[in-house]
Amino acid sequence: MAELHCLSYIIATAKSLPEWESFGRDIIGMIINDKNDNSISLKMDAEPWRIKIEIGDHEDMTHAGWKLSSEAELIEYINNLKAKGVEVTKESDETAKSRAVKTLYSIADPNGYRHEFYAERTNIDNSSPTHSTIIRGKGFKTxxxxxxxxxxxxxxxxxxxxxxxxxxxxxxxxxxxxxxxxxxxxxxxxxxxxxxxxxxxxxxxxxxxxxxxxxxxxxxxxxxxxxxxxxxxxxxxxxxxxxxxxxxxxxxxxxxxxxxxxxxxxxxxxxxxxxxxxxxxxxxxxxxxxxxxxxxxxxx
Ligand SMILES: [Fe+2]
CATH class of the missing domain: 3.10.180.10 (2,3-Dihydroxybiphenyl 1,2-Dioxygenase, domain 1)
Known part of the structure; x- marks a missing residue:
């Protein structure tokens, strides 16, 4: 039976990205992986990012991203959701790319945000630093x-x-x-x-x-x-x-x-x-x- 492997990422909104940049980097010790006028991505390990903050007035979590163990298990999981009568959206290639994943599906949560599901993340980087030097130990447990x-x-x-x-x-x-x-x-x-x-x-x-x-x-x-x-x-x-x-x-x-x-x-x-x-x-x-x-x- 296909089931979720782990919680992989979240996306949230904020009115100010520079505040999140210094909070993520200088207080927590994350790496700023990508930033533009609309979003900032915070890296905690070899994955391209674990937290993405997008510009928005309603400051809250908008998406929780879950990893499945394989593409086959992802398909089985999605089919099981559909069999339960859940309305599943297959996200566009553009949205999948913005999450740095191969294939992306999503469903609505009863509390007003969305869950996203994928199996394979792209842009895994095993050579760059995974955390800031202000962290004394081995970094984040992920x-x-x-x-x-x-x-x-x-x-x-x-x-x-x-x-x-x-x-x-x-x-x-x-x-x-x-x-x-x-x-x-x-x-x-x-x-x-x-x-x-x-x-x-x-x-x-x-x-x-x-x-x-x-x-x-x-x-x-x-x-x-x-x-x-x-x-x-x-x-x-x-x-x-x-x-x-x-x-x-x-x-x-x-x-x-x-x-x-x-x-x-x-x-x-x-x-x-x-x-x-x-x-x-x-x-x-x-x-x-x-x-x-x-x-x-x-x-x-
Ligand atoms: Fe807690």
Whole structure:
């Protein structure tokens, strides 16, 4: 049965590209691979880019790109979507080229962005630097685990869970239900792909001006979370959640606000699921230490 290999890239919109350029390069340590008047591409490994920012007033994620293991598996996956009654678009050669992929399909997400599917990326570059020299360690943790994870906010929680599990075919990882006030729960559900990053996508339902609550990217070395935190605070980048640790994916991380207004989590040490020994749990807290909310950041 064809299923998703990993989350490969996201595309988001922003009013200002120069802000994203310095944020991506000077705060996070990515390489600016391509920029023009309409977009900027951020590189994190041998792939041509993992994050593309396009000019737009509605600053949010517009596309999530997923990799399939082979062209044959891509075709099977697309046929399965069609058999489920999903409206699938085969994107033009021009759009495929803009994503640096051979063949590209897309479908609508119930929360207002699009999912894209491909099997083969072009312009893989194994000789150029994969990250800036401000990163102390070996760079970003990607490869088969993909870009990281996204947390799109659900308009309708049950409908979104059904879509991510039964339409996209993601594997259930676990769930967190935290009582944040008497009778009021924060509830999030986590999903992984076959390559095992604890989650490539999680969702929950709460008031939010953005579909994308946050994108997570991971460093190979723990110190890079700390020195990125120092760079961010020195540059007055708004910190959303201070350093802390999640009980389910074991991620050590902090969250800051991107120039588009959604969050980005920079992490280290995320769990990779060993499917044979995996027993999903429901956790009572989002974080087992830290991740204190910056009170200046509430609903800005
Ligand atoms: Fe996260």
């Amino acid at each position: 490869e088969d685990l993909g870009l990281g994870h996204i947390l799109p906010v659900a308009k309708n929680y049950q409908e979104s869970l059904d879509f991510y599990k039964n339409t996209l075919g993601l594997r259930y990882s676990d769930r967190i239900i935290q009582e944040i006030a008497p009778g009021i729960n924060a509830d999030a559900t986590f999903f992984h792909t076959k390559t095992g990053r604890h989650h490539s996508l999680a969702t929950g339902q709460f008031p939010s001006p953005k579909v994308l609550n946050h994108l997570m990217i991971e460093f190979q070395d723990m110190d890079d979370v700390g020195v990125a935190y120092d760079r961010a605070t020195k540059a007055n980048v708004p910190i959303v959640l201070e350093l802390g640790h999640h009980p389910n994916d074991k991620m050590f991380s902090f969250y800051m606000r991107t120039p588009s207004g959604f969050g980005i989590e920079l992490g280290y040490g995320g769990l990779v699921i060993d499917e044979k020994n995996w027993a999903p749990q429901v956790y009572p807290v989002m974080s087992d230490w830290g991740h204190k909310r910056n009170m200046n950041m509430i609903e800005k």
